[in-house]
Amino acid sequence: MNKKISERNITHFLFTVPNLLFYSFFTVLPVFSGIYYSMTDWNGISKKYSFIGLKNYVTTFTSKRFFTSFWFSLRYAILLVLCIVLISTILALLLNTKIKGQGIFKTIYFFPAVLCMMSVGLIFDKIFYFGFPELGNFLGIEALSRNILSSSKTAMFGILLVNVWKSCSIPTVLILSGLQTVPVELLEAANLDGAGHWQQFRSIKIPFIMPMISVVMVLALKEGLMLYDYILVLTGGGPAGATESITMTLYRMGFEDMKYSLAIAMSIVVALVIIVISLLQLKITDKKRVYE
Amino acid sequence: MKRKLLMSGLAILAGLSLAACAGGGGGSSGTTALETNQTEPNQAASVAETSSVTGDGELEGTYEIEFFHCKPEDFELYETLIAKFHESYPNIKVTQTCPSEPNKAFVTRVASNDMPDLAGVTVLSSQIVEMMDEGIFIPLDDQVFLSRANDASVAQLYREDGHIYAMPITINGFGVYYNLDYFEQVGADVPVTLDEFINVCEKLKTAGIQPIVFCDKDPTKLPQQVDRLYIGSADHSPWDKYDKILSGEYSMIDDKALRATAEAYLKIREYGQSDTLATSGDQAISDFAMGNAAMMIDGTWSANAYAKQNPDLNYSCFIFPAITDVEACNAGAYDTGYVVPEGTGNEAAALKFIDFLTGEDIAQEFCDGDMNLNVLKSVNYGVEVLKQINDATFTLSGSTEWSSAFRSDQAVLFQKLFMDKDVDSFLREYDALVINYYSE
Numbered sequence: 154m155n156k157k158i159s160e161r162n163i164t165h166f167l168f169t170v171p172n173l174l175f176y177s178f179f180t181v182l183p184v185f186s187g188i189y190y191s192m193t194d195w196n197g198i199s200k201k202y203s204f205i206g207l208k209n210y211v212t213t214f215t216s217k218r219f220f221t222s223f224w225f226s227l228r229y230a231i232l233l234v235l236c237i238v239l240i241s242t243i244l245a246l247l248l249n250t251k252i253k254g255q256g257i258f259k260t261i262y263f264f265p266a267v268l269c270m271m272s273v274g275l276i277f278d279k280i281f282y283f284g285f286p287e288l289g290n291f292l293g294i295e296a297l298s299r300n301i302l303s304s305s306k307t308a309m310f311g312i313l314l315v316n317v318w319k320s321c322s323i324p325t326v327l328i329l330s331g332l333q334t335v336p337v338e339l340l341e342a343a344n345l346d347g348a349g350h351w352q353q354f355r356s357i358k359i360p361f362i363m364p365m366i367s368v369v370m371v372l373a374l375k376e377g378l379m380l381y382d383y384i385l386v387l388t389g390g391g392p393a394g395a396t397e398s399i400t401m402t403l404y405r406m407g408f409e410d411m412k413y414s415l416a417i418a419m420s421i422v423v424a425l426v427i428i429v430i431s432l433l434q435l436k437i438t439d440k441k442r443v444y445e
Numbered sequence: 446m447k448r449k450l451l452m453s454g455l456a457i458l459a460g461l462s463l464a465a466c467a468g469g470g471g472g473s474s475g476t477t478a479l480e481t482n483q484t485e486p487n488q489a490a491s492v493a494e495t496s497s498v499t500g501d502g503e504l505e506g507t508y509e510i511e512f513f514h515c516k517p518e519d520f521e522l523y524e525t526l527i528a529k530f531h532e533s534y535p536n537i538k539v540t541q542t543c544p545s546e547p548n549k550a551f552v553t554r555v556a557s558n559d560m561p562d563l564a565g566v567t568v569l570s571s572q573i574v575e576m577m578d579e580g581i582f583i584p585l586d587d588q589v590f591l592s593r594a595n596d597a598s599v600a601q602l603y604r605e606d607g608h609i610y611a612m613p614i615t616i617n618g619f620g621v622y623y624n625l626d627y628f629e630q631v632g633a634d635v636p637v638t639l640d641e642f643i644n645v646c647e648k649l650k651t652a653g654i655q656p657i658v659f660c661d662k663d664p665t666k667l668p669q670q671v672d673r674l675y676i677g678s679a680d681h682s683p684w685d686k687y688d689k690i691l692s693g694e695y696s697m698i699d700d701k702a703l704r705a706t707a708e709a710y711l712k713i714r715e716y717g718q719s720d721t722l723a724t725s726g727d728q729a730i731s732d733f734a735m736g737n738a739a740m741m742i743d744g745t746w747s748a749n750a751y752a753k754q755n756p757d758l759n760y761s762c763f764i765f766p767a768i769t770d771v772e773a774c775n776a777g778a779y780d781t782g783y784v785v786p787e788g789t790g791n792e793a794a795a796l797k798f799i800d801f802l803t804g805e806d807i808a809q810e811f812c813d814g815d816m817n818l819n820v821l822k823s824v825n826y827g828v829e830v831l832k833q834i835n836d837a838t839f840t841l842s843g844s845t846e847w848s849s850a851f852r853s854d855q856a857v858l859f860q861k862l863f864m865d866k867d868v869d870s871f872l873r874e875y876d877a878l879v880i881n882y883y884s885e
Contacts, residue, residue, distance in 0.1 A: 197556040198572075199579050282723060300723035303662065305864065389664030392722045393861035408549045410850035411572060413556065 187417045197413035209418035219419055221394075222402040223426075229309060229398065230377025236317045237373045238366060241324035245362075246354070248325070249332045259326075266322035274386030277315045278302075281387070302388050305395035312383050312396060320376060324369040331362035367438040371431050378427055399423055508537045508794035513554070514565030515547035516781065518749050522814040530801050537794045548572070555581060560786035563795035568602060568611040568782030569845040577610040582784040583792055584608035590803045598820040601841075602782070610784055612799055614808075615817040617780035618745040618834040619673035619842070620762040627654050627739040635763045635833070639709060642766050646716040649739050656716035658738035660729035661863055668856040670742055671710070672843040677776030679706040679768040681840050684847075687883050690876065697876035698869075702769050707859075707868045709768045714863060722863060734758055746780060748816045748830050761830050764837045775834050776842040780817045851882050 191209055195202035213219055244262055248255065265273070281300050289297025301307040335358050343353050359366075381400040384390055390397040399419075407416035514523065520543055527539045542561060544550040552572055554560060560581075566573050576582065585591055586608055591599060598613040623635075628645075631652045636642040646656040660666050675683070680702035689695035697703055714721055718738070733741035734754035742765065751758055767773040783802070785795045801807060805823040812819040816828045818835050826835050843852060858878065862871040 196575070197552065198576055198581065278725070282725075282728065300720055303720050303723035389662065391662060391664065391857065391860050393864055394857045405850055405853060408552055408849075409853060410848055411552075411575065 188421060190414050191418035191421055193414050195414045196411045197407065198411070202414075205414075209415045210422070212415060213419050213422050216419075218402060219399070222397045222399045223423065225309070225395075225397065226378050226380065226399040229313065229380060230374050232313055233316060233320075233377035234370055234373040236313065237320055237324055238369055240317060241321050241328050241369060242362075242366070244321065244325045245328035245332055248329050259329075262325055263322045265319045268319065270319065270382045271386055273315060273319050274383050277311075277318075278387050281311055303392055305392050308388050308392060308396045312380075312387055315383055315387065316376075316380070320373065324365075324373070327365045327369060328362050331365035332358060335361045363438055367435060370434055370438065374430060374434070375427060378423065504534070504537065504793055504797050506536065508791055510537065510539055510562035510791045510794045510798065512539050512541045512563045512565070512795075512798065513547075513551060513561035514541065514543050514781070515551065515567060516565065516746075516815070517543050517545075517547070518746065519815055522811065525814075526802065526807060526811065529807065530798060533801065534797065537797060539798060555786075560789055562786070562789045562791040563798060564784050564786065565614075565781050566611070566784055567844070568613060568779040568784070569841070570778065571845075571848045573611075573784070574604075574845075577604050577784075578606075581786055582610040583787045584610055585612055585785070585796075588612070588796060588799075590800045593803045593808070593822060594820050595822055598779075602779075611779075611782035612784075612803065613779050613782045613820050614803070614811070615780040615815060615819050616777045616839065617817050618775040618777040618831070618837070618839070619669070619677060619743070620745070620764050620775065620831075620834050620837075621740050621742050622733060622747075622751065622760055622762045623740045624733070624736065624738075625759040625761055627652075627736075630654075636766055639766045639768055643712065643716075646713070650716060655718060655738040657713060657740045657742070658724065658729045658732045659714060659717040659721035659742070660724050660726045661721040661860060662724055663726035663729070664853070664856070666726040666729075666743070667859065668849075668852040669744055669844075671856055671859045672847070672852055673744070673776040674710075674742070674765055674768075675703070675706050676842050677774045677840065678765050679703070679709075679771065681771060681774065681776075682846075684843075687879055690879050691884055697879060698872045700872070702771075703875060704868060704872060705768050707862055707871050710859065711862065711866055711868070722860060730754065733760075745777070745817050745831050745834055748828065752830075761833065763833045772838060774840040775837040776840050777818070778842050778844045781815070848882070851878070854878055854882075 192204060192206055193202045194205050194208075248259055248262070252258075281302050286298050286300060289295070289299070301311040339357050340353055343357055348356070379400055380398045381404070384396050384398055384401055388396045390401050403416045403420050403423075406419065407413050512523070512527075516523075520541070523541050527541060530537070530539060548567065548570070551564060551566060555576060568574075590612060591609065594613050598616070599609065602611050602613055603609050627649060628634075631645075631648040631654070633645040633648050634641075636645050649656040680700075683700075683702065686695050686697075686700070690697065718724060718732075724732075729738075729741055730743075730747060730750050731754060732738050734751045736755075736758070745762070748762070751760060764773050764775055783799045785792050785799070789795075802811065803821060808819070808821045808824050812821070812824045812826060813828070816831065818831065818839075819826055826832075828835075847855070855875070855878065858871060858874050861874070862868070
């Protein structure tokens, strides 16, 4: 028996080898290579560079620009997570009800997922430029009569709107699938005991969909912290640097300022922060899930 | 047992096929670069079987070269020229590449050691100059075609090591595109001073025509505009003061030229659209081309774009008037210059293509299509729209001195100025910007 299990494990392992090699070559190796280059003064094009130890990391932690853009990314990511989780859960709850045309609604709400990010950004850029101001003028709403991307106070929310619109589709499907695992008997029993909709949702449904919410939160957090495409298309990091995310800072550091090694060091710091936040979040949500 | 062997074999086959897919193309983007001082021959182009230049300059053997350039608006023009080159040199196949964000893409390719065989780049930009000094390109000192460019241009491109690494072709400029019909309608002449410019704007505004369209949102056009207008119309070389700034003897807070520039930029924006920070470059080009505004401040590289949007547009371009007591100049940079990366194995074929492109008839055809100011002696510059720019005194713009990052951050400060209209705060932050960048 032990021999059989061992042989089976070897066979299973052999099947994972291709993926392991692929992953190692294209993900793990570049990470270690990046860590090495982060401790040099390589400018991206020079054939010669020197080892400078942790100097780039010291520069990172003393850089005002790094903290400003990282703070923007963090605020944005938190708002994005909240909006995506909330809206996706609401949509999933609505789609989980027995209504006519449920299939059509599912298709409509999933549609943004198949669109290209850049295309969505370009379309919304025109909507913000032409559509909303015209609507605002027509309705006499001053706040809507200007392009929200042109103000440093509102530009972030414009980007958030586009991002949430595009990114709610797949989380909705994930949470919907979680809702469909909730045992009907439990809900019926709760109903018979006089539990209201909110109590049923909080005490029965949430524990069952918590694994999905956990996944959605991690993915949304990563998406928020790595935001670049929408900013590039909608604001270019402006106005006046108000929407410069950490990825934009890294890009400019590497490709415009030719400080590749510093940019790599900054990206490693960001990666570590994402890992810590993700682990914390997984630990917290793990306590609230239901175990079968 | 047989089943286990079969499964193991399948797993190994799958792994080998994936390894084959993953291992293709050494030096492709995403891999780490520059392990040694050696550069690998570019695998995108086939290595010549034999290569030798005969006494009459003909190249033996067959070649395939990749021509990388940064001018998407010239893609079709280059296709035409490449077809003509093939007729003359059927043994050299040229394939052109022009990705989006070409300047950044070129830097990436150099970083990942994936050089094209020939590149058309903005020579004298800080990144290209750094590449020249790193020995990325072959020197062109002895090339015959070098003598086809005007002496002043060639002289400017020599590096400190005494070699020249780029063949200059065009320089770009910057000015104010204006709608001739609107100017005629309000009886306005081309303004020579800043006061005259403001008067023209007032006339247009009174006639119900939006005088200028700005694209202050655009992360590419705004840095170009603030750089070119500041250098061309206010202070031809502000960087001469930077040493004094670093030593504490001087401050940009007291700089009259910069203050005048900031005030002029704010003043002319009173004649633009209400929300200049909401308008992208493409939108502004469209607005000017379709007659929604009488003027647009832009580079000579956009001359084509307006004609393409609206072939009936009757327009020309003048130099922005002086903001201070300097002469108003065309602040420009080398728009196109050809460089040949070292170690590709196709240097001879690449040089042959440059020789072809700089030949009399082909150079004229390129100039007429590209429309930028041309530095080749044989070319008759006949682009009427840009005649005033061509006739103006030329001075190198900030793109030859400032890094891209500095220019981007400079533009951010100007955006802030346009939002809060606080010139004193702008000057303080500009001073801090200079210290931050130049003290490293």
